[in-house]
Amino acid sequence: MLRHEGDSEFNLKTQGRTRDLERRVISLATALDNFELNVAGNVIYCDKLSTGSADIRFSSTSNDPLPVGANFGLEQMDFKRLYITCAAQAGKYLNLWFGSDVHIIPPNQDINNIGTVSLISAITPRSLGTSTYYRSSASAALNTILAPASNVNGVVIVSAALHGAADAIRMMAKSSAPSSFSDTSAMEIATRMSTAVGGFVSMPLLVQAGLGLYEQANGTGGVTGVNMGYTIL
Secondary structure (H helix, E strand, C coil), X not given: CEECCCXXXXXEEECCECCEEXXXXXXXXXXXXXXXXXCXXXXXXXXXXXXXXXEEEECCCCCCCEEECCCEEECCCCECCEEEEECCCCCCEEEEEEECCCEEECCCCCCCCCCCCCCCCCCCCCCCCCEEEEEEECCCCCEEEECHHHCCCCEEEEXXXXXXXXXXXXXXEECCCCCCCCCCCCEEEEEECECCECEEECCCEEECXXXXXXXXXXXXXXXXXXXXXXXXX
């Protein structure tokens, strides 16, 4: 039996009293099949010197096994015997402590370096755009915001909104003028399908070089409004 007196491996505390622990060094060099330890208690602990791993059953070989290894501990688990099972592990062993009504405080474990942490660069506020477009009229005509020839290196749409009384408004991108409001070959930027639902671009959108920007209302049911902030790259 070992009595704790300032042991550097761990501290034992229970209701202000020092308690006894017993240690067994279990060799795992050969396979074990429910190897019996005739010990009793309610605390077990595999300290950091343990180099292998095994399954332990408490009190009966019919109980489910619990995997244990270095720095594993369990309290308030009454047992009358321990049964150890493992595959052969050359040169490995368990440094196993057991006792009753003790609280084991494991030593600080080493922290492994699992990688590096990179700082996130400062968030740069987005620009409002260097160019703007605005229309407010009752018109079903196709309107050119930016011609394809003016988009040499790309365009960033910073924000856009479609509103008004017309049944629908569509904002499109195409390498040539769209044939109509419903031109399926035109790329969608934003669409407002009814007076109750608006269409918006709320985050920067990159439009590839060579594409023009267009907008068109589907009818003249009332004043429609279109506004856009963009930057030509």
